Amino acid sequence: MPDEDFQSFVEQRYTALLRTAYLLCGSHDRAEDVLQNALAAALPKWRRMDHPDAYLRRVMVNQLANDWRRPIREIVTAVLPERAARDAAIEERDELWTALRRLPVRMRAVLVLRYWEDRSEQETAEILGVSAGTVKSTASRGLARLRELVEPRLSSDLSTVNGGN
């Protein structure tokens, strides 16, 4: 019999978890899918679970890591075109989004958990089941890779971008 606590948890946390899932995979359909799978997996263990948020995030990341994607090919089907240079701040963000989707799943997960969910290195490490040192080095490499991937002509004015937002 489904647990009322579980129902309440789903109703309260679904949108937030869905947003995390979306940032991890970049697809609304896929985000719903991995979150639904994670919740379905959590249901039978619900009573024994101390940190359901962390458990669900870990399951979602593992699912996505299993579904092997091809990061180099993703740029071929990217929706964003060459754009006029005027709206550099907005374009920079879109370039970053495109670049983020090219990162390996676990690297992307570290960036999302650390910089969007504002989790500490230790929290991020516990969610992903790795060491805090791995989180630190992965975050550092992820940011470096993003800088490399962002189209140079649009990234030349990062200080303006930051100031303008």
Added chain:
Amino acid sequence: MIETLRSTLDRHAAQVAPRPDPYARVLLRRRRRRTRRVSAAALLAVLLVVAPATWLSRQPDPARPVAGHPPVALLPLLDSPTRGSLAGKPAYLLALRERAAGEDDMWREHPAGAPRLPRDPEQIKVLFAGDIGSRRIAVVAGLDSRPLYAVYQGAVGDDAAELRYSASGQLEPVLATDFASGGDDPSQTYLLLGPLGAVYEKAELSFTSAGVQRTWTPLPEPGDYAAFADLRGRHEFRVLLAGKVLLETSGGHAIPLEGGRRPAVDPQPAGGRGEPFPDAAAQVAQALSNSTGLALPEVTFRVLWSEEIDRPGTTTGRAYVVTVQAVLADGSGPFLTGAVDTGDGSFRDHPTGYGIAGDVAHTLIVMRLPHYAESPGDRLQLVAPPLAVRAEVSNGRQTHQVTLVDGVGHLDVPPGMTVTVRAYDAANALLAEKQYVDLDGFGCNRFDPWSCASPPPTRAPAPSR
């Protein structure tokens, strides 16, 4: 960078809204999962009873989920010798293989069963190791049944341990990878790596009323691979082996023409199809110029259609949507439809918004509109000759009538539908006809994707509810 990243993530996360009844859907999924597990357990029990012990003894080692031979299609690449200026340095190649095999962060964290590079250096092949311009690049691949590749990069002189992981994915018969240059430099380092003996060709593009003409020219030496230290602009390449095209792709970024100045474009739409939006028209014209390499005075730019319409997901709920054509001497030319958020000015396009059009009086454009929400929605936009007053839209079983105003109209067509559209004038004369196929991505050429050896991905039909 971190603040910009946060802002990017905030913006995209804010667009996400759950579908209805998430809890009910979780329960349904749980029930289905249990049903599948019961069925699978029953099947497994049968197999355990009837299968001979010898069969069981031949099962693959669960610790090596990808053990086996590589697919035949990948053997030409995997059997080729290591390419690149470091190919003759066995100590360096061994260090690369050992580095890739021991890549804890990238592979060993993956859950059991996930694909990864083998942990045995003997099962890893160095496909490329060498210097391209000021970069040192290495590409390795696994020699198993589901080969992955990993790309590393660094500076000339770096040893294997100093190279940085750059990209990875499933290996294909040809590997194409790029590396952005730093600072303001819009060029890229670009590597195309096919099997030994492959021919690498680059296309010269020309736009005509019939489509995109591509004239292929073999690339000069070194021949064993194609590498560009500073590829400027977007180019189309193909890789052939024994006359068969293994890969057709585009590489590099389009770069602004005319020093980044916007090309002159009259914002008044041709035939009165919509309202003028000068700023949006200029942005789309510049994107079109950058994408095609066409600029004044070789072409002129004209607006084919221009409207401000509802676009969910924009900051204001509205966007300017403008179709601009680069007009060649014969009156035809490539066109591009772009959307500009009326609030923050962000730009979007859609694969079906690109094409080649003839003159205004005989051209019918059928497309999905650029979208800011997750899905493009069902709206199918028709931009017909200005004298057209109605259109017939047929999927072979049903035909819908659409009233056109100044040649413009739209209707709802579910995703994945292939339809034929015919536009008629007030005297019922057929003015133009077009078959529309939903696209879900770009081909090797955005304006003429069906000319590519690998056509663009088509959008699957929506599931029936």
